Amino acid sequence: MxxxxxxxxxxxxxxxxxxxxxxxxxQVKIRLQTWHWNETPWVNSLNDFMKTFNQANPGIQVVxxxxxxxxxxxxxxxxxxxxxxxxxxxxxxxxxxxxADRGYLLDLTAFIEKEGGQKxxxxxxxxxxxxxxxxxxxxxxxxxxxPLVLMYNTVHFKEAGLDPSKPPAxxxxxxxxxxxxxxxxxxxxxxxxxRQEGLFMRFNPWLWGAGGEYVTADEKRSALDTPxxxxxxxxxxxxxxxxxxxxxxxxxxxxxxxxxxxxxEKVSMIITVPAAPGIVQAINPxxxxxxxxxxxxxxxxxxxxxxTWFSMRVISxxxxxxxxxxxxxKAWYDKDSQxxxxxxxxxxxxxxxxxxxxxxxxxxxxxxxxxxxxxxxLEPLTAEWPKIGDxxxxxxxxxxxxxxxxxxxxxxxxxxxxxALGVQ
Amino acid sequence: xxxxxxxxxxxxxxxxxxxxxxxxxxxxVFPAFMTLKLSLTPxxxxxxxxxxxxxxxxxxxxVLLQTFKNTFVFVAxxxxxxxxxxxxxxxxxxxxxxxxxxxxxxxxxxxxxxDVVAGIIYRWVLNPIHGCLNPLIQMVFPAFPAEFQWLSSxxxxxxSLIFANVWRxxxxxxxxxxxGLMAIPRDLYEAAEVDGAGRFKRFIHVTIPGLxxxxxxxxxxxxxxEFRRFALVLTMTGGGPGTLTEVLSxxxxxxxxxxxxxxxxxxxxxxxxxxxxxxxxxxxFLVGRER
Numbered sequence: 001m002x003x004x005x006x007x008x009x010x011x012x013x014x015x016x017x018x019x020x021x022x023x024x025x026x027q028v029k030i031r032l033q034t035w036h037w038n039e040t041p042w043v044n045s046l047n048d049f050m051k052t053f054n055q056a057n058p059g060i061q062v063v064x065x066x067x068x069x070x071x072x073x074x075x076x077x078x079x080x081x082x083x084x085x086x087x088x089x090x091x092x093x094x095x096x097x098x099x100a101d102r103g104y105l106l107d108l109t110a111f112i113e114k115e116g117g118q119k120x121x122x123x124x125x126x127x128x129x130x131x132x133x134x135x136x137x138x139x140x141x142x143x144x145x146x147p148l149v150l151m152y153n154t155v156h157f158k159e160a161g162l163d164p165s166k167p168p169a170x171x172x173x174x175x176x177x178x179x180x181x182x183x184x185x186x187x188x189x190x191x192x193x194x195r196q197e198g199l200f201m202r203f204n205p206w207l208w209g210a211g212g213e214y215v216t217a218d219e220k221r222s223a224l225d226t227p228x229x230x231x232x233x234x235x236x237x238x239x240x241x242x243x244x245x246x247x248x249x250x251x252x253x254x255x256x257x258x259x260x261x262x263x264x265e266k267v268s269m270i271i272t273v274p275a276a277p278g279i280v281q282a283i284n285p286x287x288x289x290x291x292x293x294x295x296x297x298x299x300x301x302x303x304x305x306x307x308t309w310f311s312m313r314v315i316s317x318x319x320x321x322x323x324x325x326x327x328x329x330k331a332w333y334d335k336d337s338q339x340x341x342x343x344x345x346x347x348x349x350x351x352x353x354x355x356x357x358x359x360x361x362x363x364x365x366x367x368x369x370x371x372x373x374x375x376x377x378l379e380p381l382t383a384e385w386p387k388i389g390d391x392x393x394x395x396x397x398x399x400x401x402x403x404x405x406x407x408x409x410x411x412x413x414x415x416x417x418x419x420a421l422g423v424q
Numbered sequence: 425x426x427x428x429x430x431x432x433x434x435x436x437x438x439x440x441x442x443x444x445x446x447x448x449x450x451x452x453v454f455p456a457f458m459t460l461k462l463s464l465t466p467x468x469x470x471x472x473x474x475x476x477x478x479x480x481x482x483x484x485x486x487v488l489l490q491t492f493k494n495t496f497v498f499v500a501x502x503x504x505x506x507x508x509x510x511x512x513x514x515x516x517x518x519x520x521x522x523x524x525x526x527x528x529x530x531x532x533x534x535x536x537x538x539d540v541v542a543g544i545i546y547r548w549v550l551n552p553i554h555g556c557l558n559p560l561i562q563m564v565f566p567a568f569p570a571e572f573q574w575l576s577s578x579x580x581x582x583x584s585l586i587f588a589n590v591w592r593x594x595x596x597x598x599x600x601x602x603x604g605l606m607a608i609p610r611d612l613y614e615a616a617e618v619d620g621a622g623r624f625k626r627f628i629h630v631t632i633p634g635l636x637x638x639x640x641x642x643x644x645x646x647x648x649x650e651f652r653r654f655a656l657v658l659t660m661t662g663g664g665p666g667t668l669t670e671v672l673s674x675x676x677x678x679x680x681x682x683x684x685x686x687x688x689x690x691x692x693x694x695x696x697x698x699x700x701x702x703x704x705x706x707x708x709f710l711v712g713r714e715r
Binding site for chain 1: 571573664
């Protein structure tokens with residue numbers, strides 16, 4: 001009898017397991033690669049998307065595939081070479097053409113044609129859309145396009161005798177304000193010096209604002225030897241080296257560290273992206289960010305210009321379920337999802353109907369970011385950009401730490417950029 | 425005796441090592457071959473077209489040359505640190521002291537911590553704003569302004585990195601030397617003591633000769649491992665300030681995954697492997713001789 005019961009129990013477990021495994025295998029799993037796991041608003045938005053999608057599509061299960069921000073490309077490349085990449089990864093615009101050249105991205109043209117072709121694409125900012133087109137193929141739809149602005153602590157402004165309704169508009173004012181805001185245990189500005197792509201976004205407005213460029217118009221030579229490039233470069237590094245307006249250890253500070261400094265009132269001003277208010281709020285829940293912080297355009301030098309956080313999802317060419325991946329992809333890019341990303345994570349969509357929606361235009365913070373869109377400039381899309389960018393980070397670190405004077409550091413970057421471009 | 429064994433008996437053992445051999449081939453030989461092939465492929469090329477241009481470029485690349493120098497400095501200081509700390513602790517832990525097992529376990533802790541975790545811990549400890557090392561120095565020496573930028577200063581970044589690596593890696597050398605110390609016969613020490621040798625002379629004339637082979641093997645193995653050290657460097661300094669702490673493994677990683685130049689990075693990796701092979705020859709020679 002005992003033996004019979006045991007046999008029945010084992011049979012029950014076996015049948016349950018077989019049933020469970022077959023029900024699981026009937027569901028297509030789509031992996032969404034993300035690095036946002038330490039940015040609470042983004043995590044909330046992603047989780048909400050997955051929950052909504054999974055409920056509406058029982059045949060598909062969207063799961064998160066986390067990687068570190070700095071490793072997103074390396075993880076995807078390694079997985080792609082093993083034909084096991086996440087179905088839908090997330091990159092900045094800088095990586096798209098390199099990954100497409102290596103054959104790791106799925107050409108979306110056929111899917112887009114089925115959705116209506118150009119009429120479907122007309123929903124997005126045409127300039128942003130251009131970045132997704134490469135060698136006659138479409139590799140992505142533009143996702144969030146977030147101009148960078150100045151974010152500052154109004155309480156610190158008042159304490160320093162500055163009027164929070166009159167933020168610094170020029171480089172001179174910015175320097176003056178930063179000096180007044182710097183006091184014991186607090187610094188006027190938080191800047192990034194860590195080796196990460198976030199550095200470019202915070203540095204570019206100064207380089208371009210002075211009239212400098214990375215490369216010449218034909219993208220064949222470095223343009224880092226101009227007086228304008230040096231002026232912008234010096235302005236950035238001298239915030240620390242000459243004026244001492246930046247916390248120590250700047251080359252250890254990435255974007256999240258600087259936001260943390262702002263959240264804990266170690267710095268008063270940073271250059272940042274639209275997601276920052278939500279992230280700062282999550283870092284310091286005691287601070288009422290919407291009351292304490294304010295936004296303004298990046299102070300203007302010789303040119304009014306800003307950089308942008310511009311990213312896009314792509315579909316891996318090694319996906320085993322392209323149709324299901326496209327269904328998820330399309331859902332991510334629909335108006336509701338993009339609006340969700342704005343409402344929860346605070347990011348601005350490249351979708352024109354979201355960007356021009358009353359919700360975005362009526363938001364105190366979002367409208368400041370959105371108003372800077374016409375002044376957005378992208379880094380050169382040349383194939384040699386990663387090497388040029390790396391040389392620039394090296395130069396910034398060398399100058400920030402006093403290893404070299406700014407002139408010598410920038411000269412090193414100029415020579416390295418020319419080497420990368422094959423200039424003899 | 426051997427003549428009584430059949431062909432089947434003599435070769436049956438190979439069947440048992442076959443799974444391990446196949447596994448090694450899959451995870452080691454195949455990737456190594458693919459890397460070699462990639463290093464000979466023109467940039468962006470496919471199939472079986474070959475070029476030596478990446479190797480020619482490597483021999484002229486000032487960044488690669490500087491990184492080789494950095495790596496040798498990093499390895500040399502790390503080895504010196506591992507040997508000094510490892511030997512000192514091995515000698516201490518070889519004494520019959522109360523709680524000997526506990527201290528031996530505690531001394532092993534750094535070895536159990538993954539590189540990435542160790543790197544992050546050190547970043548926190550050494551951070552000039554939130555870190556605990558500067559306040560600790562300030563507490564011990566109140567008159568001393570402890571405002572060290574351990575990882576941002578061009579003079580302190582490399583020593584800080586090496587310090588963390590010494591902390592992270594000494595237990596391996598310590599364990600090997602401790603095993604060697606325990607194997608030295610007590611009679612030798614007693615005989616030396618009878619002959620009037622003091623502690624220092626016993627250390628020089630008994631301990632060191634008794635450990636010589638183990639020291640060489642430990643250093644040879646350690647050298648290979650330190651030459652490949654990656655995650656600790658990446659998490660602590662990322663090669664900075666500038667390229668001051670860039671080592672070969674981080675440069676190969678950057679060239680492959682960030683510059684998207686897979687072929688050139690593969691050539692660098694092959695050159696690195698060649699150097700590693702040359703450096704490991706003393707170990708191979710010693711192990712061969714022991715047999």
